[in-house]
Amino acid sequence: MEQGHNGSSPIVVVRDVHKSFGDVHALAGVSLEIERGTVLGLLGPNGAGKTTLVRVLTTLLDPDEGSAAVAGFDVRRERTRVRPLIGLAGQSAAVDDTLTGRENLEMVANLYHMGRAAAASRAGELLARFDLVDAAERQARTYSGGMRRRLDLAASLVADPEVLFLDEPTTGLDPQARLELWAVIRELVATGTTVLLTTQYLEEADQLADEIVVIDHGRIIAQGTAAELKARSGGEHLTVRVSDLAALAQVRDVLEAEGDGPPTVDEATGTVSVAVSNGPTRLAGVVRRLDEAEVAIADIGLRQPTLDEVFLSLTGHRAESEPVDAPAGAV
Amino acid sequence: MVVSMDAIRVEARHAPGDILQLWKRNMLAYRRQPELMVFSTIQPVMFVLLFAFVFGGAIPTGPVEYIDFLLPGILAQSVLFGSTQTGVGLAVDVTSGMIDRYRTLPMARSAVVAGRILADTTRNVFVVGLMLGVGFLIGFRYHGTVAGAIAMPFVAVLFGQTFCWISAAIGTSVRRAETAQVASFVWLFPLVFVSSVFVPVETMPDWLEVVAENSPVTHTVNAMRGLALGTDFWEPLVWALAWMAGIMAVFVPLAVWRYRSIQ
Ligand SMILES: Nc1ncnc2c1ncn2[C@@H]1O[C@H](COP(=O)(O)OP(=O)(O)OP(=O)(O)O)[C@@H](O)[C@H]1O
Numbered sequence: 001m002e003q004g005h006n007g008s009s010p011i012v013v014v015r016d017v018h019k020s021f022g023d024v025h026a027l028a029g030v031s032l033e034i035e036r037g038t039v040l041g042l043l044g045p046n047g048a049g050k051t052t053l054v055r056v057l058t059t060l061l062d063p064d065e066g067s068a069a070v071a072g073f074d075v076r077r078e079r080t081r082v083r084p085l086i087g088l089a090g091q092s093a094a095v096d097d098t099l100t101g102r103e104n105l106e107m108v109a110n111l112y113h114m115g116r117a118a119a120a121s122r123a124g125e126l127l128a129r130f131d132l133v134d135a136a137e138r139q140a141r142t143y144s145g146g147m148r149r150r151l152d153l154a155a156s157l158v159a160d161p162e163v164l165f166l167d168e169p170t171t172g173l174d175p176q177a178r179l180e181l182w183a184v185i186r187e188l189v190a191t192g193t194t195v196l197l198t199t200q201y202l203e204e205a206d207q208l209a210d211e212i213v214v215i216d217h218g219r220i221i222a223q224g225t226a227a228e229l230k231a232r233s234g235g236e237h238l239t240v241r242v243s244d245l246a247a248l249a250q251v252r253d254v255l256e257a258e259g260d261g262p263p264t265v266d267e268a269t270g271t272v273s274v275a276v277s278n279g280p281t282r283l284a285g286v287v288r289r290l291d292e293a294e295v296a297i298a299d300i301g302l303r304q305p306t307l308d309e310v311f312l313s314l315t316g317h318r319a320e321s322e323p324v325d326a327p328a329g330a331v
Numbered sequence: 332m333v334v335s336m337d338a339i340r341v342e343a344r345h346a347p348g349d350i351l352q353l354w355k356r357n358m359l360a361y362r363r364q365p366e367l368m369v370f371s372t373i374q375p376v377m378f379v380l381l382f383a384f385v386f387g388g389a390i391p392t393g394p395v396e397y398i399d400f401l402l403p404g405i406l407a408q409s410v411l412f413g414s415t416q417t418g419v420g421l422a423v424d425v426t427s428g429m430i431d432r433y434r435t436l437p438m439a440r441s442a443v444v445a446g447r448i449l450a451d452t453t454r455n456v457f458v459v460g461l462m463l464g465v466g467f468l469i470g471f472r473y474h475g476t477v478a479g480a481i482a483m484p485f486v487a488v489l490f491g492q493t494f495c496w497i498s499a500a501i502g503t504s505v506r507r508a509e510t511a512q513v514a515s516f517v518w519l520f521p522l523v524f525v526s527s528v529f530v531p532v533e534t535m536p537d538w539l540e541v542v543a544e545n546s547p548v549t550h551t552v553n554a555m556r557g558l559a560l561g562t563d564f565w566e567p568l569v570w571a572l573a574w575m576a577g578i579m580a581v582f583v584p585l586a587v588w589r590y591r592s593i594q
């Protein structure tokens with residue numbers, strides 16, 4: 001396959017891309033680069049502009065301003081060069097319900113002009129790899145959500161793309177199916193595929209991405225590794241739940257002493273939580289102090305910050321653009 | 332949209348094969364969705380029977396048997412109503428995200444719409460054949476030449492194919508399949524009924540007669556009747572073909588442009 005440039009420069013380059021729909025600025029000046037063979041996680045809430053960026057990069061949508069290139073080919077002027085190099089598994093699985101799993105893959109292979117025999121063997125290979133052999137001769141309408149996602153992903157891999165775009169690949173999947181899909185994505189990355197993955201879950205980006213870009217309202221608001229982003233939002237959170245609401249004040253004092261910032265108290269659920277560094281040590285300290293104070297703990301644990309908490313600390317507002325008071329727990 | 336030389340090369344090289352792929356896919360869908368087949372076969376057959384037996388005695392068609400008058404009209408009506416399925420099918424592909432997949436593949440741009448219309452035209456061949464069969468069973472007879480008998484259904488299929496392009500332009504412009512259906516029937520019903528499909532246009536009020544006389548449906552049906560009955564057909568046929576050429580000249584580019592600008 002012809003290449004626009006050598007292998008050491010970024011394979012995806014986005015420069016100041018703008019895209020509006022009426023007066024909605026879906027993308028308001030996005031620039032980013034993806035290094036060959038790495039995974040970029042595009043993290044953002046509903047309506048952030050994730051799908052719009054994916055559609056620009058996969059030649060489905062022309063940007064109003066700015067430029068984007070895949071493997072050195074401009075996604076607007078050289079889309080016929082870009083298309084053979086990319087694979088897309090969109091936000092809604094693009095599988096043909098009336099075709100069987102095998103027919104779906106063979107049709108895509110034929111539309112890549114692979115030749116009949118090659119198309120058939122490629123379809124068989126992918127069905128095996130995505131654990132769809134038993135369902136291969138069944139119409140896709142009978143598939144479960146997880147199976148449809150796998151078939152969709154298989155279809156996006158038919159031509160062994162250099163860059164794979166996955167738009168919220170695990171949304172709507174149960175935890176088991178999500179883990180399975182993560183494993184598949186890791187395998188792909190191990191074989192050298194470059195991946196752009198959008199997600200609403202920090203945990204997912206953390207699990208899969210080398211680099212995370214957080215977008216909100218069409219703008220990049222943070223960029224870095226998962227560890228860096230978590231550090232910026234106060235790292236791990238230590239949460240304590242009590243059944244006796246009268247003890248909340250005591251718990252609050254203990255967490256204030258042990259934590260890195262002001263704790264947040266949620267009276268409705270009887271929980272208090274605080275950002276901590278060096279979580280396990282702090283956890284032990286909190287347990288000891290609460291024990292001394294004879295507070296009965298219903299539940300206690302460490303957890304990663306959610307997208308919402310990252311947002312709160314990065315932007316001062318919650319991920320869902322609902323009005324919020326001054327962010328109590330922000331760093 | 333930027334049209335590059337590359338894009339034109341892809342188009343020229345892959346269009347036939349890609350259209351065939353999409354045709355195959357749509358034909359499989361027809362086979363596996365019996366309800367689609369029912370809509371496109373039982374309903375036209377029912378129309379033949381209903382009109383032949385219910386209105387047959389009441390409509391004055393001169394020396395010509397009503398069934399001989401009716402069948403060419405019903406054929407045209409069926410392929411027209413059937414053409415709505417082109418837009419519905421495309422709208423379903425747009426909403427399901429299937430179009431996004433096609434548009435990221437290095438395939439010919441025209442293949443999705445053209446493959447759809449080729450499948451719908453194939454279905455029309457089948458429907459027209461079936462209706463002719465039913466027509467023969469209830470008394471329809473050709474009175475013209477053999478060439479005319481062969482040309483008559485061919486004109487019907489060509490006419491249906493023409494309207495598929497209008498339907499394609501609608502299907503690629505709306506957001507939902509139901510909208511595509513409604514948006515087609517809204518103008519198809521008057522177009523079909525204000526024509527010579529079911530009744531001679533002379534029976535209509537003067538102002539309506541003028542409209543009906545100049546309708547592409549009337550020209551086409553009159554040409555088909557001429558071919559089937561062995562009466563004069565050249566003048567309406569030339570008009571019909573001119574209408575079809577005109578419609579195609581507008582709606583083929585429009586449908587392709589609409590398809591390309593789906594976002
Ligand atoms: N075709 C369109 N027409 C009009 N507005 C659009 C269109 N596509 C996207 N938008 C708007 O652009 C903004 C960004 O949408 P986009 O789909 O890119 O968000 P997203 O980050 O993918 O969200 P989600 O997580 O819900 O999928 C939203 O406000 C959306 O309503």
Ligand SMILES: [Mg+2]
Pocket residue numbers: 050051052091167
């Ligand atoms: Mg999206």
